[in-house]
Amino acid sequence: RKVLEKNDEIARLNRALIEGHGLFxxxxxxxxxxxxxxxLERTIERLRGSVRIAVIEGDVQTDFDAQRVARYGVPAIQIVTHGGCHLEAKLVQDALARLDLKELDLLVIENVGNLVCPANYDLGEALKVVVLSTTEGDDKPLKYPVMFRNASVLIINKTDLLPYVSCDLETVRRNALQINPQLRIFETSCTTQTGIPEWCRWLEERSRRPS
Amino acid sequence: RKVLEKNDEIARLNRALIEGHGLFxxxxxxxxxxxxxxxLERTIERLRGSVRIAVIEGDVQTDFDAQRVARYGVPAIQIVTHGGCHLEAKLVQDALARLDLKELDLLVIENVGNLVCPANYDLGEALKVVVLSTTEGDDKPLKYPVMFRNASVLIINKTDLLPYVSCDLETVRRNALQINPQLRIFETSCTTQTGIPEWCRWLEERSRRPS
Ligand SMILES: Nc1nc2c(ncn2[C@@H]2O[C@H](COP(=O)(O)OP(=O)(O)OP(=O)(O)O)[C@@H](O)[C@H]2O)c(=O)[nH]1
Ligand SMILES: Nc1nc2c(ncn2[C@@H]2O[C@H](COP(=O)(O)OP(=O)(O)OP(=O)(O)O)[C@@H](O)[C@H]2O)c(=O)[nH]1
Ligand SMILES: [Mg+2]
Ligand SMILES: [Mg+2]
Ligand SMILES: [Zn+2]
Ligand SMILES: [Zn+2]
Known part of the structure; x- marks a missing residue:
């Protein structure tokens, strides 16, 4: 398909630019x-003292998410897709031109909320992190498999809600590892901060610039 | 766009077939x-004695949802899109051919879980019902507006979780009505059954076949 080929070409350029500056x-x-x-908010709160972070936000409409992130003092660029259900490499390429990559250690791209289409569009990132909340149900890795197969990390979020939903953590893990045995899995709650330190340590280790 | 025109043509045929049999x-x-x-499970439990219901399920992978629904003794056809992020009228046309519409009062199509793309594909239904759970946040009607604009009904589900999430029902209603002032809004919980009777009554009133 021509669209994906063109997208992947630009993604390769993005990756060369990002990795050329030593960014994760x-x-x-x-x-x-x-x-x-x-x-992202929990992560920036904890890492902003040791890692220089920038965020590219992707949404169908509004700049609410960039506003939330910008409150923490990090550069945040909002891409509004005006109906597009996923980010594409060209949109990220334009956003990268507005950042000073020499001054950064870590680039986070938050994609449009969609468990299907973004799985197929390389943006030039090092890896994909898929977030699944306990409230969505433990069958999602089997029902929406491509996203879990193409991701390197799974964060099971909202573990504070487990007592009130019919989601079994072991089932989520088993289903996710059945789709992708290489997945590195974190369990977090943004309310209680459970699991956030482990996730931040993993991210910080990879964000170290070569000294 | 050629794709949408072709889809809408088949959707019109589907609608003529469905409405021709007096189905909602x-x-x-x-x-x-x-x-x-x-x-759907709560609805079928409550209405199966008075309304003859069939369900067409759409998913990227698996037939789990059709299996769940079939347990209640109603015809359930599973469409697997193998990666497609939304149902299209052609897939529904094929499914309709497998149902005896003369024996039905209500047809429910459950689309692929996606708050973006399904908003643009007419399947031949009388109207769209968008479900938003309290756990997703109260900003979603503004962030994913097309789905709320193209729907006639909004069901705010999982109200039993309100004490544990930062979702304000008034904000959800205000944001949704800002996008679509005509929306008919129900508030439900599938755990406590709150709001399910009101939703079922609304559905039953419209499912009455002309006697
Ligand atoms: N109880 C609980 N609520 C959470 C947790 N994490 C996020 N939330 C809530 O979940 C809702 C959605 O959170 P967001 O951070 O906006 O989710 P998102 O994935 O960025 O949403 P989009 O960008 O719109 O796709 C908000 O009401 C949050 O307060 C958690 O760990 N526990
Ligand atoms: N606490 C609570 N949990 C609910 C409620 N309704 C559904 N759930 C849970 O939410 C999860 C997802 O429910 P489903 O009915 O599978 O959702 P769905 O929209 O059909 O999901 P997909 O078809 O995969 O897109 C399951 O774990 C349900 O038990 C509710 O009102 N309250
Ligand atoms: Mg967000
Ligand atoms: Mg379902
Ligand atoms: Zn898409
Ligand atoms: Zn799509």
Whole structure:
């Protein structure tokens, strides 16, 4: 398909630019409202003293998420797709031109809330992080498999809600590892901060610039 | 766009077939895991004695949802899109051919979990019902507006979780009505059954076949 070929070409340019500056980069994906921005807020709070972070936000409409992130003092660029259900490499390329990559250690791209289409569009990131909230149900890795197969990390978020939903953590893990045995799994809550330190340590280790 | 024109042509045929048999039909849409199938289960439990219901399920992979619904003794056809992020009229046309419409009062189509793309594809249904769970956040009507604009009904589900999430029902209603002032709004919980009777009554009133 011509569209994906063109997208992948630009993604390769993005990756060369990002990695050329020694940056680590992640593309965070999930259903709408799984907690991508909340996890970002917790992460920036904890890492902003040791890691220089910039965020590229992707949304169908509004700049609410960039506003939330900008409150923490990090550069945040909002891409509004005006109906597009996923980010594409060209949109990220334009956003990268507005950042000073020499001054950064970590680039986070938060994608449009959609558990299907973003799985197929490389943006030039080092890896994809898929967020699944406990409230969505434990069958999602089997029902929406491509996203879990193409991700390197799974964050199971909203573990504070486990007592009130019919989601079994072991089932989520088993289903996710059945689709992708290489997945590195974190369990977090943005309300209680459970699991956030482990996730931040993993991210910080990879964000170290070569000294 | 040629794709949408062709889709709308088939949707018109579907609608003529469905309405020609005196059936009411709804297309239920939401993010993954908002509770579409759970609401269907509660609805069928309550209406199966008075309304003859059939369900067409759409998913990227698996037939789990059709299996859940079939347990209640209603005809359930599973469409697997193998990666497609939304149902299209052609897939529904094929499914309709497998149902005996003369024996039905209500047709429910459960779409693929996606708050973006299904908003643009007419399947031939009478109207769209969008489900939003309290756990997704109260900003979603503004962030994913097209789905709320193209729907006639909004069901705010999982109200039993309100004490544990930062979602304000008044804000959800205000944001949704800002996008679409005509929306008919229900508030439900599939755990406590709150709001399910009101929703079922609304559905039953419209499902009455002309005697
Ligand atoms: N109880 C609980 N609520 C959470 C948690 N994380 C996020 N939330 C809530 O979930 C809702 C959605 O969170 P967001 O961070 O906006 O989710 P998102 O994935 O960025 O949403 P989009 O960008 O719109 O797709 C908000 O009401 C948050 O307060 C958590 O760990 N526990
Ligand atoms: N606490 C609570 N949990 C609910 C409610 N409704 C559904 N759930 C849970 O939410 C999860 C997802 O429900 P489903 O009915 O599978 O959602 P869905 O929208 O059909 O999901 P997909 O078809 O995969 O997009 C399951 O774990 C349900 O048990 C509710 O009102 N309250
Ligand atoms: Mg967000
Ligand atoms: Mg379902
Ligand atoms: Zn898409
Ligand atoms: Zn799509």
């Amino acid at each position: 980069s992640i593309n965070i994906v999930s259903s709408p409202g799984a907690g991508k921005t909340s996890i | 039909s709804i297309n239920i849409v939401s993010s993954p895991g908002a509770g579409k199938t759970s609401i």
